[in-house]
Amino acid sequence: MGTRLVVRTLSELCVTVGTLIVLLVVYVLYWTGVRANSAMDSEVHRLQERWSAAAGGQLPGQGPGAQAGGNNGAPAGTDAPAGAGTAGQGAGTGTGTGSTGPGAKTVPRKSPPPSGKSFAVMYIPRLGRSWAKPVLQGTGTDVLKKGLGHYDGTAGPGETGNFAVAGHRRTYGDPLKDLPELRSGDPVVVTDGTTWFTYVVDGAPFTTRPDDVGVIDPVPAESGYRGPGRYLTLTTCEPEWGHSHRLIVWAHLDATEPVAEGKPKALLSRPTGPFRSP
Template sequence: RFGPDWVKPVLEGTDPELLKKGLGHYAATAPLGTVGNFSVAGHRRTYGDPFKDFPRLRPGDEVILKDAGTWYTYTLRSAPLRTVPTDVAVVDPVPEKSPFRAPGRYLTLTTCDPEWGHSHRLVVWAELTGTLPVSQGRPEGLSG
């Protein structure tokens, strides 16, 4: 739903200055692709609007991430949920309010709500559904 050419770096940390440059990995959450919850924050508006279309996300959408050696395909298992900024359990290893009840390889995306405010957060959850070595090309979800 973000579009076929949507590419954003995921930097380490969620410091406000860092988030001006891209998306940020919550440092206390799991590394990409591992058991746990790889959690990422981004601005909905301002600083390039990386999560502008966040409310359009739907279960079944894919989020594809890449490190130096592997592509990781995560499939959304929830529509955006609106919560408050103090609801930090949404990035727990088994995220509270998510559809998950046991440890797994999860992805949580968070952004501000309303569109030009920050009184609330929108959150979606996904689970790892595929990996592919970079040496084998791009994942099917990126073709077309």
Template sequence: MSVRLIVRTFSELCITAGALIILFVVYVLFWTGVKAAGATEGQIDTLQNQWARGAVSVPGPNATDTPSSAPTPSPAPAAYRDGKPFAMLYIPRFGKGWEWPVLENTEVKTLQKGLGHYRGTAPLGRVGNFAVAGHRRTYGDPFKDFPTLHRGDAVVLTDGTTWFTYRIEKKPYRTVPSDTGVIDAVPRKSGFDGPGRYLTLTTCDPEWGSSHRLIVWAHLDATQPVTDGGPAAFHS
């Protein structure tokens, strides 16, 4: 084989490899976002149609729930349906247009459609820890700006009948994927010292990797019926 043929073959292989890399980058940076936008809009439409029909999936109160002066959602017999949306989540710090559906479970296919509620953690607004996962990058980059969250920031959710406003306790905490205690009913390292109505958000770290996790914890600060309008956190 001549040197010229070897050089030409090597050059062609390099061009092919470069083209494949470019296609992969386009897929990761662009196409997963396109797919996520369509899937997310579909989940939002599903929720809006359910709520328009008065079909709200809200598990009944926990046995450990205690009376509160804050309004709570009317319990319904249905539990969250696996892989299906049941709430919308808003983080005002991320901008007015930032809104994502929350689906039940954190499987790969579920997180391609929105945010995922950790199966087995508390229902929305109830005593315990309502824990949610989301992609940092790809599939719409929902938690791209996760590191900018600060103490006092609002995380707002609705199940179609009630607004739930949680307040973040501290800046993001970095840990490893095996640290499952961060989604305990009283999450470890959160600073919470007893049962309460908590929220945990998790995402990957570093930005384009998954060797670690970023965590924020929040406590339930206020609730109000959706018929009273949007919560104050949207206007602050």
């Protein structure tokens, strides 16, 4: 009788532990993705709503501002009074200079968005036609559950320096699962609601140590970039399910266009365009 009770309790415990493990796996692999995808979609939706509301109110003023910037050609260091006006002007100067060389003038740095708040949407056509993720300020665990995280203290989108962004490779919607698929020439498009920033990937994804903070420097030593410029860094974990290394992708700013002029070429062309995989 006693033996039977012990054996039964023991097997019941084993079954319970097994069920717990299965539930944990379901949570990690499936449920975090469900939650994160809905959180990311709502962040993107909220941003787009805020931007369209802002555009509706400020579009008449923004048009001439963008045009003036384009006519000037040379980067203007003046601060426009309204936020939308500044962005429009910045966009105008960007298109005027075309590709930004090492001698590009420094853009005055804006104050960073509040921590944990989304401020941009990133598109990477290589990772999927509908791949659009919000970029939030900060890289804390809770921030990365709702989208990509912008490293505190690094440059903003389009600014001189390094716009460094981290994201989950696995779990929480697997946003950067296919990061190793990126290759030289792939576009990474970022928008802050007023401007499209089209970055172009340089080189193959780079594997490094987990503490290699040099990869998010304004001019990352191992990236091959030599002078100051407008760069983008994506970081995620490597290997896919581990944390022994980090996977890094670098890109440089190729073009900026005001949102009013429609989507940039990189988002309109099918993946079979110039960014076709070999």
